[in-house]
Amino acid sequence: MPELPEVEVLVRHMDPLVRGQEIQAVTVRREKSIRPGSRAAFVRNLRGAMLHGVRRRAKYLVFDWQPRNKDFRRRMLGHLGMTGRMYLLPGGSALPRHAAVVIQFQATQFVFEDPRYFGRLSLDLSPLEKLGPEPLSADFGVEDFARVCRRSMRPIKNLLLDQTVVAGLGNIYAGEALFRSGLSPRLPAARIGGRRLRRLHAAIVAVLEEAIELGSTMVLDWSGKDSGNRLFYYGEPRGAESAVAERFHVYGRAGQPCRVCGTPIHRIVQSGRSSFYCRTCQRA
DNA sequence: CACCATGTTCCTTG
DNA sequence: CCAAGGAACATGGT
Numbered sequence: 001m002p003e004l005p006e007v008e009v010l011v012r013h014m015d016p017l018v019r020g021q022e023i024q025a026v027t028v029r030r031e032k033s034i035r036p037g038s039r040a041a042f043v044r045n046l047r048g049a050m051l052h053g054v055r056r057r058a059k060y061l062v063f064d065w066q067p068r069n070k071d072f073r074r075r076m077l078g079h080l081g082m083t084g085r086m087y088l089l090p091g092g093s094a095l096p097r098h099a100a101v102v103i104q105f106q107a108t109q110f111v112f113e114d115p116r117y118f119g120r121l122s123l124d125l126s127p128l129e130k131l132g133p134e135p136l137s138a139d140f141g142v143e144d145f146a147r148v149c150r151r152s153m154r155p156i157k158n159l160l161l162d163q164t165v166v167a168g169l170g171n172i173y174a175g176e177a178l179f180r181s182g183l184s185p186r187l188p189a190a191r192i193g194g195r196r197l198r199r200l201h202a203a204i205v206a207v208l209e210e211a212i213e214l215g216s217t218m219v220l221d222w223s224g225k226d227s228g229n230r231l232f233y234y235g236e237p238r239g240a241e242s243a244v245a246e247r248f249h250v251y252g253r254a255g256q257p258c259r260v261c262g263t264p265i266h267r268i269v270q271s272g273r274s275s276f277y278c279r280t281c282q283r284a
Numbered sequence: 285c286a287c288c289a290t291g292t293t294c295c296t297t298g
Numbered sequence: 299c300c301a302a303g304g305a306a307c308a309t310g311g312t
Contacts, residue, residue, distance in 0.1 A: 002290055032307085059291075082290055083309075098309085115309050118291055127292090154301065163292090170290055251290090271302065274288085288312085295305080 002059050002080035002119075004135070004168030005211035010086065011056045012216070017088055019053045021105040023065070033100035033112065035120040045072045045123055046103065058131050058167035061086070073123045081118025087111055131167040135204050140166060142201045149189040149197055156192060156200070157185030157275050166204065172251045173211065175276055177203040179250045184284045185275040186268070214247060250276040 026046045028039040048068030055062050061078035078086065088108045089095075095102060096113050101121055103110040112121060133139035148165050149156070159165055160174035169177070178185050180203035183196060192200070249259055254267035258278040268275050 006290080079291080081292080081307090084291095116289095116291095117308060120292095152301095158302085161291095172290060272304070273291095286312100289310090291307105293306085295303100297303085298301085 002082070002084065003170035003173050003211075004056075004059060005173070005208055005215055007056050007059050007061060007080065007168075008212050009215035009218075011054055011061060014086065014088070015053045015055070017108070018051045018063075018105070018110065021051045021108075023047055023049045023051070023103055023105065025104040027102040027104075028100075029095075029102065030098075030100035030114075030117065032117060033114060033120055035122055036124050037122050042121070042123060046076070049074075057128055058134070058163060059170070060128065062125075062128075075123070075125055077122050077125050077127065078112070079119050079127075081114060081116060081120070083116040084112065084114040084119030086113075130164055132162075132164045133166060135166050135168055135208055140201075140205070142198055145201050146194060146197045149192060152189040154189055155185060155270055156183060156187045156189045157270050159189045160204070161271075161273075168208070169204065171273055171275075172248065173204075173207050175251050176249060177207045179277060179282060180207055182282055184279075184282045185270060185277050187284050211247075250278065252276065 023046050026043045028034055028042060031039045034042045045067065046065075049065040049072075051063065051065045053064065055064075059079060061080075063076040063078065064074055065076075067074050080086070088105075088110055091104065091107050091109055093109065095111065098115040098117075099111050099113050100117070100119075101112040112119070133141070133144070145166065149159060152159055154162075157174055157178060160169050160177065161171065175185065177200065181196065181200040183192065183200060246259070250265055253265040253276055254274075255264050257263065258265060258281060261278065261280045263278050263280040265276050266279050268277075
Protein backbone atom coordinates (compact mmCIF):
# COMPACT_ATOMS: atom_id res chain seq x y z
CA MET A 1 0.00 0.00 0.00
CA PRO A 2 2.75 2.47 0.34
CA GLU A 3 3.27 5.83 -1.19
CA LEU A 4 3.05 9.09 0.64
CA PRO A 5 -0.74 9.55 0.50
CA GLU A 6 -1.54 6.07 1.77
CA VAL A 7 0.93 6.38 4.62
CA GLU A 8 -0.47 9.79 5.48
CA VAL A 9 -4.02 8.49 5.65
CA LEU A 10 -2.90 5.53 7.72
CA VAL A 11 -1.08 7.75 10.17
CA ARG A 12 -4.08 10.03 10.56
CA HIS A 13 -6.22 7.05 11.46
CA MET A 14 -3.71 5.41 13.72
CA ASP A 15 -2.27 8.28 15.70
CA PRO A 16 -5.30 8.96 17.90
CA LEU A 17 -5.72 5.24 18.50
CA VAL A 18 -2.21 4.60 19.76
CA ARG A 19 -1.53 7.90 21.50
CA GLY A 20 -1.36 7.45 25.25
CA GLN A 21 -1.36 3.65 24.99
CA GLU A 22 1.13 1.68 27.01
CA ILE A 23 2.91 -1.22 25.37
CA GLN A 24 2.16 -4.33 27.41
CA ALA A 25 3.96 -6.87 25.28
CA VAL A 26 5.70 -7.23 21.94
CA THR A 27 5.76 -10.35 19.82
CA VAL A 28 8.16 -10.56 16.91
CA ARG A 29 6.90 -13.45 14.83
CA ARG A 30 9.25 -12.78 11.98
CA GLU A 31 12.65 -11.55 13.02
CA LYS A 32 13.62 -10.44 9.52
CA SER A 33 10.96 -7.75 9.73
CA ILE A 34 13.05 -6.02 12.40
CA ARG A 35 15.71 -4.63 10.15
CA PRO A 36 18.28 -3.55 11.07
CA GLY A 37 18.19 -4.79 14.65
CA SER A 38 17.47 -7.85 16.73
CA ARG A 39 14.29 -9.20 18.23
CA ALA A 40 15.71 -9.03 21.74
CA ALA A 41 16.77 -5.39 21.62
CA PHE A 42 13.57 -4.41 19.88
CA VAL A 43 11.33 -6.02 22.48
CA ARG A 44 13.41 -4.72 25.36
CA ASN A 45 13.15 -1.13 24.14
CA LEU A 46 9.44 -1.17 23.42
CA ARG A 47 8.02 -3.05 26.37
CA GLY A 48 6.50 -0.75 28.96
CA ALA A 49 6.77 2.32 26.75
CA MET A 50 4.03 4.95 26.63
CA LEU A 51 3.18 5.95 23.07
CA HIS A 52 3.19 9.64 22.27
CA GLY A 53 1.97 9.09 18.73
CA VAL A 54 2.82 8.25 15.16
CA ARG A 55 3.62 10.58 12.30
CA ARG A 56 4.80 10.36 8.72
CA ARG A 57 8.01 11.33 6.95
CA ALA A 58 8.04 10.49 3.24
CA LYS A 59 6.82 6.86 3.13
CA TYR A 60 8.04 6.15 6.63
CA LEU A 61 6.04 6.02 9.83
CA VAL A 62 7.74 7.42 12.90
CA PHE A 63 6.47 6.19 16.27
CA ASP A 64 7.62 7.95 19.37
CA TRP A 65 7.13 7.16 23.01
CA GLN A 66 8.32 7.60 26.53
CA PRO A 67 10.49 4.55 27.27
CA ARG A 68 10.20 2.71 30.56
CA ASN A 69 13.91 3.33 31.15
CA LYS A 70 15.54 6.58 30.14
CA ASP A 71 18.45 4.76 28.54
CA PHE A 72 16.16 3.09 26.01
CA ARG A 73 15.28 4.30 22.56
CA ARG A 74 12.26 6.51 22.20
CA ARG A 75 11.48 6.22 18.51
CA MET A 76 10.82 3.58 15.93
CA LEU A 77 10.77 3.71 12.16
CA GLY A 78 8.25 1.77 10.11
CA HIS A 79 8.17 1.14 6.39
CA LEU A 80 5.46 -0.81 4.60
CA GLY A 81 7.52 -1.95 1.64
CA MET A 82 5.21 -3.14 -1.13
CA THR A 83 2.59 -5.07 0.77
CA GLY A 84 2.87 -4.06 4.40
CA ARG A 85 -0.17 -3.17 6.48
CA MET A 86 -0.53 -1.82 9.95
CA TYR A 87 -3.77 -1.82 11.89
CA LEU A 88 -5.31 -2.43 15.27
CA LEU A 89 -7.34 -5.46 16.27
CA PRO A 90 -9.24 -6.12 19.46
CA GLY A 91 -7.01 -7.81 22.03
CA GLY A 92 -6.91 -11.56 21.61
CA SER A 93 -8.09 -11.59 17.99
CA ALA A 94 -6.80 -14.24 15.63
CA LEU A 95 -3.77 -13.08 13.70
CA PRO A 96 -3.29 -13.25 9.94
CA ARG A 97 -0.74 -15.64 8.52
CA HIS A 98 1.79 -12.98 7.72
CA ALA A 99 1.58 -11.03 10.93
CA ALA A 100 5.23 -10.16 11.45
CA VAL A 101 5.08 -8.08 14.61
CA VAL A 102 2.33 -7.68 17.19
CA ILE A 103 2.31 -5.02 19.88
CA GLN A 104 -0.16 -5.46 22.72
CA PHE A 105 -1.91 -2.50 24.25
CA GLN A 106 -4.47 -2.53 27.03
CA ALA A 107 -7.46 -3.54 24.97
CA THR A 108 -6.10 -3.65 21.45
CA GLN A 109 -3.20 -5.06 19.52
CA PHE A 110 -1.22 -3.36 16.82
CA VAL A 111 -0.47 -5.70 13.92
CA PHE A 112 2.24 -5.27 11.31
CA GLU A 113 1.36 -7.68 8.55
CA ASP A 114 3.50 -8.09 5.47
CA PRO A 115 3.22 -11.04 3.05
CA ARG A 116 6.27 -10.10 1.04
CA TYR A 117 8.46 -8.96 3.90
CA PHE A 118 9.79 -5.94 2.07
CA GLY A 119 8.57 -3.76 4.91
CA ARG A 120 10.20 -3.41 8.28
CA LEU A 121 10.30 -1.91 11.73
CA SER A 122 13.50 -0.61 13.25
CA LEU A 123 14.95 1.42 16.07
CA ASP A 124 17.44 2.83 13.55
CA LEU A 125 16.21 6.21 12.37
CA SER A 126 19.14 6.96 10.09
CA PRO A 127 17.23 6.40 6.81
CA LEU A 128 15.44 9.68 7.51
CA GLU A 129 18.67 11.61 7.15
CA LYS A 130 19.01 10.89 3.44
CA LEU A 131 15.55 12.03 2.47
CA GLY A 132 14.85 15.05 0.33
CA PRO A 133 12.12 17.61 1.01
CA GLU A 134 8.57 16.72 2.04
CA PRO A 135 6.52 17.55 -1.06
CA LEU A 136 3.60 18.94 0.93
CA SER A 137 5.71 21.23 3.05
CA ALA A 138 7.35 24.58 2.43
CA ASP A 139 10.65 22.69 2.15
CA PHE A 140 9.65 21.61 -1.32
CA GLY A 141 10.60 24.75 -3.15
CA VAL A 142 10.16 25.07 -6.87
CA GLU A 143 13.56 26.73 -7.30
CA ASP A 144 15.47 23.93 -5.55
CA PHE A 145 13.50 21.35 -7.46
CA ALA A 146 14.23 23.08 -10.75
CA ARG A 147 17.93 23.30 -9.91
CA VAL A 148 18.17 19.56 -9.28
CA CYS A 149 16.31 18.76 -12.47
CA ARG A 150 18.40 21.08 -14.62
CA ARG A 151 21.61 19.33 -13.74
CA SER A 152 20.45 15.78 -14.40
CA MET A 153 20.14 13.96 -17.69
CA ARG A 154 18.24 11.11 -16.05
CA PRO A 155 14.70 10.52 -17.33
CA ILE A 156 12.37 12.67 -15.26
CA LYS A 157 10.42 9.62 -14.08
CA ASN A 158 13.55 8.17 -12.49
CA LEU A 159 14.36 11.47 -10.87
CA LEU A 160 10.91 11.65 -9.30
CA LEU A 161 11.42 8.22 -7.76
CA ASP A 162 14.69 9.35 -6.20
CA GLN A 163 13.81 9.94 -2.54
CA THR A 164 16.67 12.41 -2.15
CA VAL A 165 15.10 14.69 -4.79
CA VAL A 166 11.61 14.68 -3.34
CA ALA A 167 10.55 12.26 -0.62
CA GLY A 168 7.41 10.21 -0.87
CA LEU A 169 6.62 9.71 -4.54
CA GLY A 170 6.47 6.14 -5.79
CA ASN A 171 5.74 4.55 -9.13
CA ILE A 172 2.06 5.44 -9.11
CA TYR A 173 2.12 9.11 -8.16
CA ALA A 174 5.29 9.88 -10.10
CA GLY A 175 3.48 8.70 -13.20
CA GLU A 176 0.30 10.55 -12.32
CA ALA A 177 2.19 13.80 -11.74
CA LEU A 178 3.85 13.48 -15.13
CA PHE A 179 0.51 12.94 -16.80
CA ARG A 180 -0.96 15.93 -15.05
CA SER A 181 1.87 18.15 -16.19
CA GLY A 182 1.94 16.78 -19.74
CA LEU A 183 5.50 15.49 -19.62
CA SER A 184 6.83 12.23 -21.04
CA PRO A 185 8.40 10.05 -18.35
CA ARG A 186 11.36 9.59 -20.71
CA LEU A 187 12.28 13.25 -20.86
CA PRO A 188 15.79 13.95 -19.63
CA ALA A 189 15.19 16.16 -16.63
CA ALA A 190 17.64 18.80 -17.80
CA ARG A 191 15.64 19.35 -20.97
CA ILE A 192 12.56 20.55 -19.14
CA GLY A 193 12.27 24.31 -19.08
CA GLY A 194 11.37 26.52 -16.15
CA ARG A 195 7.76 26.80 -17.11
CA ARG A 196 7.22 23.07 -17.43
CA LEU A 197 9.18 22.43 -14.24
CA ARG A 198 6.87 24.77 -12.37
CA ARG A 199 3.92 22.91 -13.80
CA LEU A 200 5.44 19.59 -12.73
CA HIS A 201 6.14 20.89 -9.24
CA ALA A 202 2.53 21.98 -8.88
CA ALA A 203 1.29 18.67 -10.30
CA ILE A 204 3.26 16.69 -7.72
CA VAL A 205 1.66 18.64 -4.91
CA ALA A 206 -1.83 18.43 -6.42
CA VAL A 207 -1.70 14.71 -7.15
CA LEU A 208 -0.60 13.91 -3.59
CA GLU A 209 -3.14 16.21 -1.99
CA GLU A 210 -5.98 14.78 -4.04
CA ALA A 211 -5.00 11.23 -3.17
CA ILE A 212 -4.94 12.06 0.53
CA GLU A 213 -8.32 13.72 0.15
CA LEU A 214 -9.73 10.65 -1.57
CA GLY A 215 -8.22 8.30 1.01
CA SER A 216 -9.71 10.39 3.77
CA THR A 217 -13.20 9.87 2.38
CA MET A 218 -12.85 6.12 2.72
CA VAL A 219 -13.40 4.03 5.79
CA LEU A 220 -10.30 2.06 6.64
CA ASP A 221 -10.87 -1.63 6.81
CA TRP A 222 -9.41 -1.77 10.24
CA SER A 223 -9.71 -5.53 10.43
CA GLY A 224 -7.10 -5.78 7.72
CA LYS A 225 -9.11 -8.51 6.02
CA ASP A 226 -10.31 -6.59 3.02
CA SER A 227 -7.95 -6.47 0.12
CA GLY A 228 -9.88 -3.27 -0.56
CA ASN A 229 -9.35 -1.69 -3.91
CA ARG A 230 -6.44 -4.05 -4.61
CA LEU A 231 -3.73 -1.49 -4.07
CA PHE A 232 -4.46 -0.26 -0.65
CA TYR A 233 -6.34 -1.31 2.35
CA TYR A 234 -8.95 1.33 2.31
CA GLY A 235 -12.40 -0.07 2.63
CA GLU A 236 -15.47 1.22 0.89
CA PRO A 237 -15.65 4.79 -0.25
CA ARG A 238 -18.38 6.96 1.19
CA GLY A 239 -20.41 8.01 -1.79
CA ALA A 240 -17.39 8.31 -4.04
CA GLU A 241 -17.40 5.10 -6.05
CA SER A 242 -16.59 6.77 -9.33
CA ALA A 243 -13.77 8.78 -7.82
CA VAL A 244 -12.14 5.55 -6.74
CA ALA A 245 -12.70 3.85 -10.06
CA GLU A 246 -11.17 6.80 -11.85
CA ARG A 247 -8.53 7.40 -9.31
CA PHE A 248 -5.65 7.05 -11.75
CA HIS A 249 -5.22 8.59 -15.15
CA VAL A 250 -2.36 6.40 -16.31
CA TYR A 251 -1.16 3.96 -13.65
CA GLY A 252 -2.06 0.39 -14.58
CA ARG A 253 -4.09 1.54 -17.58
CA ALA A 254 -2.01 0.17 -20.46
CA GLY A 255 -4.15 -0.13 -23.59
CA GLN A 256 -7.06 1.76 -22.07
CA PRO A 257 -8.07 5.11 -23.53
CA CYS A 258 -6.58 8.29 -22.16
CA ARG A 259 -9.25 10.07 -20.13
CA VAL A 260 -8.41 13.30 -21.92
CA CYS A 261 -7.82 12.40 -25.58
CA GLY A 262 -8.70 8.73 -25.97
CA THR A 263 -5.28 7.61 -27.14
CA PRO A 264 -4.44 4.17 -25.68
CA ILE A 265 -2.18 4.47 -22.66
CA HIS A 266 1.30 3.23 -23.41
CA ARG A 267 3.48 1.11 -21.15
CA ILE A 268 7.26 1.21 -21.14
CA VAL A 269 9.87 -0.08 -18.70
CA GLN A 270 12.29 2.33 -17.04
CA SER A 271 14.86 1.10 -14.57
CA GLY A 272 13.00 -2.15 -14.43
CA ARG A 273 9.67 -0.62 -13.52
CA SER A 274 6.57 0.05 -15.56
CA SER A 275 5.83 3.58 -16.66
CA PHE A 276 2.42 4.37 -18.10
CA TYR A 277 1.74 7.45 -20.16
CA CYS A 278 -0.27 9.00 -22.95
CA ARG A 279 1.87 9.60 -26.00
CA THR A 280 -0.45 12.34 -27.16
CA CYS A 281 -0.89 14.31 -23.95
CA GLN A 282 2.63 13.78 -22.66
CA ARG A 283 5.28 15.12 -24.96
CA ALA A 284 9.02 14.88 -25.03
C1' DC B 285 2.69 -22.47 -16.02
C1' DA B 286 3.71 -17.40 -17.06
C1' DC B 287 3.93 -12.72 -15.81
C1' DC B 288 3.20 -8.84 -13.02
C1' DA B 289 3.25 -6.10 -8.64
C1' DT B 290 2.91 0.31 -4.49
C1' DG B 291 9.83 -0.25 -2.34
C1' DT B 292 14.68 -0.18 -0.96
C1' DT B 293 19.34 -1.67 -1.01
C1' DC B 294 23.30 -3.69 -2.76
C1' DC B 295 26.23 -4.92 -6.42
C1' DT B 296 28.14 -4.66 -11.00
C1' DT B 297 28.99 -2.43 -15.26
C1' DG B 298 29.71 1.39 -18.21
C1' DC C 299 31.71 10.35 -9.04
C1' DC C 300 27.30 9.38 -11.71
C1' DA C 301 23.73 6.47 -13.91
C1' DA C 302 21.59 2.24 -15.22
C1' DG C 303 20.49 -2.47 -14.78
C1' DG C 304 19.89 -6.61 -12.28
C1' DA C 305 19.27 -9.19 -8.26
C1' DA C 306 17.64 -9.82 -3.84
C1' DC C 307 14.03 -9.80 -0.39
C1' DA C 308 9.04 -13.66 -0.72
C1' DT C 309 4.27 -13.94 -1.82
C1' DG C 310 -0.08 -13.37 -4.10
C1' DG C 311 -3.14 -11.95 -7.94
C1' DT C 312 -4.46 -12.62 -12.64
